[in-house]
Amino acid sequence: MTSHTLYFDYNATTPVDSTVAAVITEALAEAWANPSSASPPGHKARATLEKARQQVAEVIHASPQDILFTSGGTESNYMVQHAVLCAFPGAHILLSDAEHPSVALPAEEAMIRGAATVVRAPLCASGEVDVAALAALLTPDTRLVSVMLVQNESGVVNDVAAVAAAVRAYARQHGTVILVHTDAAQAIGKIPVDVDALDVDYLTIVGHKFYGPRVGALYVRGLRAGQTPLSPLFLGGGQEGGYRAGTENTPMLAGLGEACQQTQTRLDADIQRMRMRIAQFEAALQHQAPDGYRVIIHGANTMRAPSTSLFSIVADASTDSSPVSSRELVARLAVRGIYVGAGSACHSSAAGADARPTVLRAMQVPAAVAHCTLRFSVGRYSRTKNLPQVVEAIWTEAVSSVSTSSV
Structure with missing residues (x-):
């Protein structure tokens, strides 16, 4: 890497x-x-x-x-x-x-x-x-x-x-x-x-x-x-x-x-490190939400693995502009050298398929909420110092109306 x-x-x-x-x-x-x-x-x-x-x-x-x-x-x-x-x-x-x-x-x-x-x-x-x-x-x-x-x-x-x-x-x-x-x-x-x-x-x-x-x-x-x-x-x-x-x-x-x-040797330390990274990321993501937008963290009220945050960015009813799609946001972040997922890497992305992650379909999360959803997962080599840059990029790209396909 x-x-x-x-x-x-x-x-x-x-x-x-x-x-x-x-x-x-x-x-x-x-x-x-x-x-x-x-x-x-x-x-x-x-x-x-x-x-x-x-x-x-x-x-x-x-x-x-x-x-x-x-x-x-x-x-x-x-x-x-x-x-x-x-x-x-x-x-x-x-x-x-x-x-x-x-x-x-x-x-x-x-x-x-x-x-x-x-x-x-x-x-x-x-x-x-x-x-x-x-x-x-x-x-x-x-x-x-x-x-x-x-x-x-x-x-x-x-x-x-x-x-x-x-x-x-x-x-x-x-x-x-x-x-x-x-x-x-x-x-x-x-x-x-x-x-x-x-x-x-x-x-x-x-x-x-x-x-x-x-x-x-x-x-x-x-x-x-x-x-x-x-x-x-x-x-x-x-x-x-x-x-x-x-x-x-x-x-x-x-x-x-x-x-x-x-x-086996590193599990306790890895868990502690991942849990801290995800907590810091989710707190910053919610704190830095621009006016008219909010974050929904899926599974926040139940037990989760310490590595994973699945979240959706949604616009309030008073906001005219919707966030970009999950796929668009992943592409925009990749241009910046930031690599995240929009759901399982193994799931079909066939044209016309329901773009919602499987788990959100099963949870009956509306398509409008799931429209801009990212899976953010950390690991052994993730660093706290990178999180502010990532959060800023997510919000900048999620609420920008300019598509990468037109620039």
Whole structure:
């Protein structure tokens, strides 16, 4: 990241930590062999791989035997639904109404081809999943409940432990099996994560969200013992216990392990630093609002990850000029070397699509309010000294009537 760059889109991706990069470089040189090989170099690669598996397990307080390496969050999330539908054809799947596309779209596709029934649980007005409403949507045919731990756009923390408790109670009462999955892509490195406290069966891990490389992992409770269903997406050499064929990407997985270790070591300090940056940013943004405009911070009255502020700039009724659109404001700030997001970097921006972030649609925030919405996310390398410049630029560009397309 260059010194002149003001990067505030950490929820989209994080820069690779220098220590992580050094571990990857070392593994490229020293652990280059096939970890399935019986040769001494193969043994070294295998040891590197298993060290990484241990490090990944430790960051979520799991057993390394329950960690499966994947290419990233999309594959991990897809594997969960694939496994459930292989084990329970035609299953009823229950999602929150603000899941990442890598959870929502496979479920929708399965429903379209008649392989599943999919229902979405609503959010509360403050942005978290409504646990009571979700529990009311459970049926004897429900086989999977998927609720992300930290919402990727708003940063709101869902009470996944409460969701799991409601699911377990229903399953016991009806003598059925219901599996619980959480996509923790936006949680690791921002809040403590403990699979036993959450009581989940599956948990998705994404390295590039916490200063690691673009690989990931899937936690599967009792994986090696066959306690929780899992089916391979493709067949081949039998790597990862036969669940994921293909020679493992040892250097990048070593980097993932190191990123997890760094996260464990630095979590408390990182949380404190991010929380302070977001509090300073939101206070300055509200304080410097020009006459006729105000800021709505979404999820402000509930628990949020310390890294994230999703806010909308709106004009008062007495103001003739509306703020520019989210997309226009992001473009204007980029010209100034300030990089922010308008929602999930993975969401479709197709022409004619509803431009509101998924979470704001689910919260039933009107389009007029969501018209100028930014996701501002900080991380390990964000600096307080940059915030006044960023706040001034946001207000200057948001309320200017001149479009970048005409200058």
